[in-house]
Amino acid sequence: MYQLLKDLPPRFIQDTYATIKVKVFRKVKGRYTTDDGTTPTLSFLLVDEEGTKIHAAVNDLAYGTFEDVPEGAWIKIASAVVSSATWKDPNHLLSTHMSMLIIPSTATCSPIPPLSDHHFFNFTSFEEVNSGFFNIAYPIDLIGTIHTVGKLSPTKNSAGAERSIPFTITNARNVELYCIAYGRVAEEFSYHWLRPHGAVVRCILSEWRVSRSRVMHSMSYEDMIVDGGEYCRFWFDPDMPGLPPMVRRNEGEDANFSEVVEMGDNSSA
Template sequence: MARRVNMISEINDSISTLKLQVRVMSLWEVMKFENNAEVQSLEMLLIDEEGDKIQATANDSHINKYRSSIIEGNCYLIGNLTVSKNNGRYKVTRHNFRLFFQNTTAMKEVNSEKIPKSKFDWASFTDIGSGAINRDWIIDIIARVVNINNDKYVHRSGNPTRKIEVELEDERKSRMNCTLWGRYAEDICSELDKSVDNCLVIALHLAIIRDVKGNLELSNSMYGTKLYINPDWEEAKELKNRTYPVDGALSLKSTQLSASSKQTPEEDWLSLTNRKTIADLKTTREVGTWNVLGTVHKLVTNYGWSYSGCSKCTKKIDYENNIAKCKNCKGTVFAVPR
């Protein structure tokens, strides 16, 4: 007897044999912190015919097996996924659980007109400001750009990166600041320079909420965020056709870039890094490198804080007649504090 297809709403950690028919609504790669050229995980936002969504992850050990088989926008029949609590620092969906690919996960591409191509859950700025929307949620927003507060290049990890700060107004006429980085900032500025009617409506899929010196604002995530500019959607048309009083006329042309400025190390690190809390690290099933923001409560001086490691393989080295030797590399090496 063929196994029944489960709905996303049914998923919990008591299901031992899971089978889903879903569309890959969004697909993105997360790069390794220590090597931005290597992929750490393949992330997916899956949607079923009921419009429910859940996040699925293929970690680095499974990426090569599944990467070529998964195409954003296509539908798949997927079985044998691991179900885990959705305890991450940033939650892509409101579902209590998330999925992980394993060696036995099976996939088959299918055609299904019943599954929507996309479904956005627009967050209102009022709900964000009131706390009705959790700051750990990754959200969708659609709004009109009403002001450009700043447009400049900053140095991030030694490289110049464009940063634009805009003020947005949503359908409820509530306003919120939004900071966009890199290619997102470049895309906004390019459209502003080409704009004829001086009107810009943007939609951010998978945006993050940031607390900047006590004020909440929006930003793109380091990976995964999609930016839509003046999309041909009814919600966007309504915002675009909104009128403003003459004395409140908006000037949205991209301003002259200010001189390149340098962020403080704290601002640079906090902006878009992959962060987890200590509690997250204790419960996560993800494999990767994460940053933890915390306060030093007490210094432990009983043990050393570093060791002499091999410059090639990082393993601990031994000294023979004051010469560094690595058992793993089987030879003389340079010692590096680690």
């Protein structure tokens, strides 16, 4: 027997342990420093078959048991503890569960067959993004077609700013979003963009965020999509079952990569 994440108690209950079957949606390693040196840390973002996501912090003594669990694996965890606290990084609110899990040294982990073939994306419509009501702390998933890509900024500049690369993506209704990646993400985006690909490049942005910037010499603002730092991901021409299909329309003398677009905003995969 196991519990769905939505059925876990909302707070810590003494001597109550949970058995769950989940996919490792994200895996985050870190380190913290004490007077005795540095200690590795390990956290997961776990998702169950219904798409509920919860953060889980691995106890120091359980680190060795869970260190080699790969991102994307389906696992059964026994003896996890519900905590009333949350690991919700205020800059990256990825969890959809109000509490979090602590994985103690007594917890066990075993691989299981996948319970779902979903990728657990929750695609936001481009029109919703342009509504301007998104909090930058909340990540979103987008799927579209690359329209334009700018140049990667120089490695060094007088302002000491991170490297960046701007690009735009469009949806099936030719709604365009302006996007910009920074630092590591910008370099990876540029590297993959410069590799051989077709005239049409479909793109998924996962865990990116909406930002607003003031238009120069104006009191108005414009929306842009910015990368989510260490947590964000992107894919070019992803080969993933269950994604919204591609369609071609308006074929003619102007038919080009911008005419091959995706369908399926507001869908989950």
